[in-house]
Amino acid sequence: MIFQFRFLLVVPVLITLLSAESQKEGKIVSWGGDKRGQVTNTPAGADFIDISAGYLHSVGLRNDGSIAAWGTDGDQQVSGTPKGIGFLDVAAGNNHNVAITKDSTIVYWGWDYTVNERYARGRVPKEGGFIAVSAGGNHSLALHKDGSIHGWGWNTNGLISDIPRGNDFIAISAGAYHNLALKEDGTVVAWGDDMFGSVEDTPAESGYIAISAGSRHSLALREDGSIVAWGWDLKKEVSSAPKEKGFVAISGGYSHSLALTEEGRIIAWGWERNDEGQISELPEGRGFNKISAGDFHNLAIRTGS
Template sequence: MNVVMPVVDNHVPQSGLGSASASTASHLLLRDSAIAVWLDWLVTVHRPRRIAAVQERRIRRARANALISAGHYYSLALRADGSVACWGWNVNGQAPPAGVEGDFVAVAAGHSHSLALRADGSVACWGDNYSGKAPPAGVEGDFVAVDAGHSHSLAVRADGSVACWGDNYSGQAPPAGVEGDFVAVAAGNGHSLAVRADGSVACWGDNDSGQAPPAGVEGDFVAVAAGSEHSLALRADGSVACWGDNTFDQAPPAGVEGDFVAIAAGRVHSLAVRADRSVACWGHNHFDQAPPAGVEGDFVAVAAGYFHSLALRADGSVACWGVNEFGEAPTDALRLGELNSTRFMTEVRIL
């Protein structure tokens, strides 16, 4: 949109009656008026527009987390061709070594089940289907986002409502779904979160540790992440709000200040990608899944599993750290070379 700047007439009529000092004062008055008009434009037009642009970039970057996911001892990532790469624990078929072919745009790893959102809006499911959390036939619908919890699954429809399936012992996955104008979801151990279009967060399910207050959480949020019993939300200004279990400092009540663009919550640790593309880590670090010094790199997305962490680089390769008991977070060059032999997707294909 073209902006028409206010015009200030700085022409001073010449008069034989005017003194030099009066002319100077008039010029100064006009200059001050021009400056005032300019400052007013900066405050009322330019600054809000710049803030909106920054927030939109933050929202787009936060959505890149849908390209990579860490479950309970296994990992998923979208390849550039739309197929899903899987590695780690596969006892229930949740991480087939050959991967899963398809035209996918997002992935989600639960405890022992996996979800992938197709470009046509339907959801593919594989792995453990106890309680119906991963029906082999998948779930039809016009979905735009998915997430997998310990034993339940969530998906946001294009109309903003949330579909739920799987275990509902704590009310985390009501079969009728949840009505609302939602843009993002997160599934934890027994609780669920969803960001509304107005930036507030709705919560339902288990709240024993304060991870899902029924009244929700007010704020200007652009993304959410659910750990086992803690929750994170990324504000539009780049800071992170935390609530729920903080036994290992994974969810400090005061939040975490920074210029972050993406967040992830593991069992008892938390991750966030900074605007400079390094990763900040906090919480339980007994297995080096959350080094306090963070992880340097050119990262665009992160994922936090049970005791391991993943990060997707801008060049389409993945980095891993933490527990690697089942091959979920390899650090050796040979295995990483195999994983990174084909580029992973780095650009979100849907809004």
């Protein structure tokens, strides 16, 4: 559910967002729910460059391009993880994962979305040229180097069939029930379930540089580092979003969200679902450069003390 900066080299408009700090490898820190070992089984090592928290499992990308996965494995979302090195991006969904190989092709493993033909729509792309992936509840999105969006999975509320057309997209974020995409002009596009304004309340102005779709709420980051939130606000997922500026990353989870400050501190708000520590166990200190909010747990990469 987190928007990732790593592939923006193909998008000159946002090159300024990249920094040596954001590319540093580090150690994964996990907190929150641990019913399936998504915290206690977090892999050791200080060579991780990216992370993605799913429902009850997680994936991480090492600096050699190898993928680590841990947590629940009911659909082989852990044991089915592809071997080898050179992967460029990886994302965790509800019970599935998606990754980009060194050849810019897509690899998908875990839950079989075609099990129900009534809801299944689209196919895992076989062609190359992809630069980013995002895994949602029961669906996935991929961004092609030509700026087009591809999707597959369950098509509830038009998650797949309503994918916007065009070649001017530079970022994607798949949520549990809706999706977001960012255009070259800095505007945000949303589609999917709109029960709580996840689509209708999407801001219309430009000037955004990052996006993240949670379960039924959304986040967008402005150029000045301020955060805009909209959608489901039952547990203050929207109204308690921080008002200050200077944030450099955002991530929306099931009913809570994370944000990263310029100095590498993590901020959290919303509802601590099932009192599993998603917010109360927030790690302190600086030196974090990546964040990912899952359903019951969170991840971060720490490069310093």
